[in-house]
Amino acid sequence: MLESKRILLGVCGSIACYKAVELASLLTKAGALVDVVMTPDATRFVGPITFQSITHRKVRHDLYEHWQGDDLGHVSLAEADLAIIAPASFNTIAKLAHGFSDNLLTATLLGSTAPLLIAPTGDRHMYAHPATTANLVTLRERGITIIEPESGRLASGHEGQGRLPEPATLLGHIRLALGRNGDLAGKRVLITAAGTKEPLDPVRYIGNRSSGKMGFALAQEALDRGASVTLISGPTALKPPIGAETVWVSTAAEMADAVLAAAPQADVLIMAAAVADYRPLTMSEQKIKKGEAQLTIHLARTTDILGALAERAADMPHLLRVGFAAETENLLANAADKLHRKQLHLIVANDAATSIGSDDSSITLLDASRSETLPILPKAETAGRIIDRIVALLQGTPRGSNDNST
Ligand SMILES: Cc1cc2nc3c(=O)[nH]c(=O)nc-3n(C[C@H](O)[C@H](O)[C@H](O)COP(=O)(O)O)c2cc1C
Structure with missing residues (x-):
């Protein structure tokens, strides 16, 4: 069902970026065309070259670098069958809830009508913060699917809710969303x-x-x-x-x-x-x-x-x-x-x-x-x-x- 589907994979600055690499690999193996868009902070955790080698497609992370020549930048990226942000930082979640478009990922998503899945990831207190809760309510009300983070040992060493689900689970959510009108x-x-x-x-x-x-x-x-x-x-x-x-x-x-x-x-x-x-x-x-x-x-x-x-x-x-x-x-x-x-x-x-x-x-x-x-x-x-x-x-x-x- 993923054959030739255009998937926009947004990646934010988080330790869990390594799971996004495996997700990109699973999607590519299943035949999807995966366009990875990284926030500038995400590139501090995993290099674009890693995603590029796996997806065999150009990986983007700079709003201005791609706004040139025939490349329509974030406008063409926005025309995906489905978009998923995994991991989604609380920072990017806040920006999306309020309509910011200050980097390639937020600008692309503001201009996209593709079904959007967001997988919040990070510290348990940041996840439980009333600001994050309110932002997630806003996004849900817009019809965006929030993939709940899992509970377990977090990068901080503490136990709590904030873990990015395993790539196979994320893939299951993507299939579910793509199949909705089957x-x-x-x-x-x-x-x-x-x-x-x-x-x-x-x-x-x-x-x-x-x-x-x-x-x-x-x-x-x-x-x-x-x-x-x-x-x-x-x-x-x-x-x-x-x-x-x-x-x-x-x-x-x-x-x-x-x-x-x-x-x-x-x-x-x-x-x-x-x-x-x-x-x-x-x-x-x-x-x-x-x-x-x-x-x-x-x-x-x-x-x-x-x-x-x-x-x-x-x-x-x-x-x-x-x-x-x-x-x-x-x-x-x-x-x-x-x-x-x-x-x-x-x-x-x-x-x-x-x-x-x-x-x-x-x-x-x-x-x-x-x-x-x-x-x-x-x-x-x-x-x-x-x-x-x-x-x-x-x-x-x-x-x-x-x-x-x-
Ligand atoms: C080692 C490290 C791990 C981080 N992990 C997360 C995380 O899992 N979730 C999160 O929301 N922020 C995390 N942050 C903070 C974000 O990277 C920071 O808020 C950044 O501004 C996010 O930018 P972005 O939303 O543009 O990717 C982490 C920061 C560091 C230094």
Whole structure:
């Protein structure tokens, strides 16, 4: 989504300038055209040459130096798809709140209509000062997005709020802002991810190999395209994308409760989680001790979430339901059967042996009218193709019933 996007990266005088270098690198690697504008004080912390080497574009820091010849200086810089100041000093924040334009960065931003993100950074008392608070209120009221500083150890050695978030987090905020008017704007998308864990005793559980990568990639893609995303995830080490409202669950029963509670408010449900079909009938209160050569565990069926939603389909006629079928045999036949039984609008069939836990996947998309097999792709790209089909279904198909269910 960042390919060929023009991003203006404003950098102020702060120890955290080094994080702006990494942000410039992440943006450039993602295909963005990054124009770095430094305040004169910022150049005392990091040299322009560092940014220039990373972005392969001219780095500017002098209002007058660039006001010559064919270079329109701050006027052309202002025509970005998005502007972000990271780190933003309290000094520059004060200037922006009051409309100053005394250096290249403030002059450029005063003349820019691009969406603006500001990441205040610095000493905790400077951040908490009533003057800073008032300036940030003013900027928020103008529709500018303020990325809250994080709490932790500050350069001063004190603990407090003032740290610039990590570059990957800043990138998440940029994606969120760029996607705001995408083709899922105004839609609420509910996505489940990762596997569930069904406890056997206080230390053991029955689980599966699902990593959550597909569900998290779908959440990022839906956010990139402007959706409001609720991500209901089983345990995983993955970090949820910035902007997703994340609900953490552990068991299939918790997953069912969370999905059934959120589904009535959603426009789209994508069930990418690997939910256990069976759980231990009872959970031993104490750790099961090693004993006989064989141990028998009785299992009970868990709630069939998509089945329960199919029964309530008439109550949620607006909800587009997308399921996943991870199979080790008869992939397409099993997926087509699930599409029909669960009254889904779309099913994603994938080979469990190669897709689960991997960074890539090879899927077939099946709906009432057609089937499409995609090549092996990174899950981020597969997610894009799945969302393309969902957007097409949202735009073209009246919902409430599915041809397959009749
Ligand atoms: C070592 C050092 C670190 C600084 N870090 C910050 C900071 O994180 N945030 C901040 O608002 N000011 C910080 N300052 C003060 C600013 O650099 C100073 O207010 C400067 O005028 C900001 O100019 P600018 O807004 O044009 O970049 C720091 C100063 C020094 C000497």
